[in-house]
Amino acid sequence: xxxxxxxxxxxxxxxxxxxxxxxxxxxxxxxxxxxxxxxxxxxxxxxxxxxxxxxxxxxxxxxxxxxxxxxxxxxxxxxxxxxxxxxxxxxxxxxxxxxxxxxxxxxxxxxxxxxxxxxxxxxx
Numbered sequence: 658x659x660x661x662x663x664x665x666x667x668x669x670x671x672x673x674x675x676x677x678x679x680x681x682x683x684x685x686x687x688x689x690x691x692x693x694x695x696x697x698x699x700x701x702x703x704x705x706x707x708x709x710x711x712x713x714x715x716x717x718x719x720x721x722x723x724x725x726x727x728x729x730x731x732x733x734x735x736x737x738x739x740x741x742x743x744x745x746x747x748x749x750x751x752x753x754x755x756x757x758x759x760x761x762x763x764x765x766x767x768x769x770x771x772x773x774x775x776x777x778x779x780x781x
Contacts, residue, residue: 672711724771
């Protein structure tokens with residue numbers, strides 16, 4: 658998220674190098690490079706090669722949601738497995754769970770916030 662925030666602050670500017678993001682936020686370089694590959698693969702950033710190269714956002718920070726970033730890096734965000742895409746198919750207690758409705762509501766609320774908040778909101 659810190660790297661994406663840096664790119665958002667630099668939107669429409671010169672490309673920002675991975676080395677600069679490492680220096681500014683003390684993010685381990687190998688870890689950051691893995692994240693940048695995933696973000697590029699999901700179309701959120703672009704890489705520019707060459708001596709003045711680096712990374713830029715592919716679209717306006719106001720059009721990139723926090724949820725989109727998280728799902729690009731981690732997949733769907735589900736608080737518990739029964740609230741996710743499988744909707745409890747992997748849980749043997751699905752029909753008798755007293756707390757499932759709470760988890761479903763919480764999962765929906767969290768994902769709603771993450772889909773509403775944008776990268777532009779984050780850097781304000």
